[in-house]
Amino acid sequence: MDQLQQFVDFNQPSFWVSAASIVFNPTFWNVAATQEYHNKVITKLFGGNPRLGCYGLAVTIFSLGIFRDYLYNEALSLQPTHPALTTPLIKYSAIPLFLSGNVLVLTSMWALGVTGTYLGDYFGILMDAPVTSFPFNVSAAPMYHGSTLSFLATAIYHGKPAGLVLTGLVAVAYSIARRWEDPFTSMIYEKREKERKKGGKKGL
Numbered sequence: 001m002d003q004l005q006q007f008v009d010f011n012q013p014s015f016w017v018s019a020a021s022i023v024f025n026p027t028f029w030n031v032a033a034t035q036e037y038h039n040k041v042i043t044k045l046f047g048g049n050p051r052l053g054c055y056g057l058a059v060t061i062f063s064l065g066i067f068r069d070y071l072y073n074e075a076l077s078l079q080p081t082h083p084a085l086t087t088p089l090i091k092y093s094a095i096p097l098f099l100s101g102n103v104l105v106l107t108s109m110w111a112l113g114v115t116g117t118y119l120g121d122y123f124g125i126l127m128d129a130p131v132t133s134f135p136f137n138v139s140a141a142p143m144y145h146g147s148t149l150s151f152l153a154t155a156i157y158h159g160k161p162a163g164l165v166l167t168g169l170v171a172v173a174y175s176i177a178r179r180w181e182d183p184f185t186s187m188i189y190e191k192r193e194k195e196r197k198k199g200g201k202k203g204l
Contacts (some may be wrong), residue, residue, distance in 0.1 A: 007080050007161040018075035021068040022169050026177035029061050033122040034184070043123060050123040051115070058118035070125045072151065085159035098153035104146025107135045118142070121188050144174040171186060 009015065042053040084090065093123045099105060109117045113135045135142035151170045155163020 008083050009079055009080070009162065009182055010178060012075065012078050014071070014075040016066075018071045019169055021071045022166060023173050025061070025064050025068055026173050028064065029057070029119065030180055031095075032057060032060075033119040037117075037122040037184075037188070053120060054115050054120045054123045054125060058114055061118055061173050063198075072166060073154070075166070076155065076158050079142055079160045079162035080158040082161050083159075085156060085161070090158060091159065094153040094157035097149050097156065101146040101149030103152060104135050104139060104142040104149070108142040108146070111136065118121050121185055124191055126189065139175070141178055144178065147152060148174060156191075 010083065036053065036057070037044065042049075042057055043050045046052040046056055083153070111131045112127075114120075115123070116127055116131070121127070130136075135146075139145045148167065148171050151167040155161075157168055
């Protein structure tokens with residue numbers, strides 16, 4: 001622990017602010033989306049238009065993500081650097097990690113579209129079928145895995161052990177989020193299939 005404290009300054013308020021933003025973001029969008037599904041809170045705020053509500057949530061989540069990334073970089077700038085992370089081999093290994101992370105994030109957004117990416121299913125905007133093409137054929141959660149890789153790459157590139165600690169927190173926060181999101185999303189689509197089957201039987 002003493003050796004960790006030598007390279008991670010836990011007394012820096014910016015470290016804890018960054019950690020708080022990392023935990024807050026997935027918590028916020030899961031609470032907001034769940035409230036939308038059960039009570040149509042966001043849809044009501046947008047005059048009863050679920051698509052506009054989804055776009056509004058998308059802008060909010062995207063903005064919070066940009067702010068979280070800003071806080072992360074600010075926190076790293078005030079943290080000690082580890083000599084082992086400053087060698088050219090280690091430093092530049094961050095570049096393929098960063099590129100891979102961004103490819104996963106951007107291609108998943110392209111495949112899902114705005115409503116698919118930003119929890120449109122909670123608004124009743126469902127996709128016709130699950131996306132199984134790239135990047136979903138290499139990762140079950142490319143948005144989350146890609147984002148985690150980007151955090152890791154930034155920490156390595158700047159040689160900051162504190163970034164590795166915060167990246168670990170990112171991975172944990174996303175893992176917890178998925179434990180909530182995946183079953184909830186499955187329930188939404190299973191409910192639709194049951195309603196379709198009922199509708200089909202009525203038509204017979």
